[in-house]
Amino acid sequence: MEATTLFFECPLSGKSATTMIDRRPASDPTISVLDSGAERGDGVFETFGVIKQNAQALDPHLERLKMSARLLDLPEPDIDELRRIVKTTAAMTGPTGEYSLKLVLTRGGPGTNGRPAAWIVLSDMPDYHTARTEGLRVILLNKGYHSSLVAEEPWLLFGAKHLSYAQHMAALREARRQDSQEVVFTTADGLLLEGPTSTLIVRHGDRLLTPDPGLGILHGTTQRDIFAHCENLGLRGSYERIGKDALLDADAAWLVSSVRMSVPLTHVDGVEIKRDPDLTEQFNAFLLNRD
């Protein structure tokens, strides 16, 4: 499928409904160079996995988008209307295959009439089969803030899924320089955080641990679905404040996210860690078939 962009007037809470206004190839966009998202990364977004024409974890993504918009002081988007637009867009994909649906709201620019600029990019998912089965080498990178900063300085937008991902992309380039493919961030006081585009889960026996979202990281929709499902697999999930040793000593560890699903980790800073291929397969079978 050719990647497609759909521009629309951002539906706002309490204002009249919107309609799709412009559909065009993603290679032919119409975003102003003065748009605050393009100029400053000042906006929010969500990326949904689309399988069998269904945008997965629809409401958790939309709720997080609303929360991100609130944290950035953007006008409140009309979630019911956005749900309708996302569903309509997901139905444009093929009945088979995996797709990515990225919904973006920026602070706007010329021509958006004081509303956020809003668009969706719909594209084929890259083939993640190899990463899902063979796994990835990660490095730990210090994000440079002490865990206490999250409560002290909320204006720093901790926990918002905003567009300013340059630092996260730099982290991935640093990983490649260090013969790895992925990153797990840590706080300055040594607590594990998340990947640049994913949530960390580690298994210790029958427990699945993930870093506490209160550490200023995204509360992942994929991780939440795994935790909701894991009792069926004889596991229980919990949010924790954990350090590097919890990763090195884990019985298995994964980075999970909406499009890649569940990817096992093989090495941390060059040190091999344990893997659980059966559970990885079970996670991905579940994730690929959920609503």
Ligand code: PLP
């Ligand atoms: N953390 C960050 C920084 C992310 O960018 C993402 C997804 O893009 C995630 C976690 C995982 O979130 P989700 O499972 O909702 O895709």
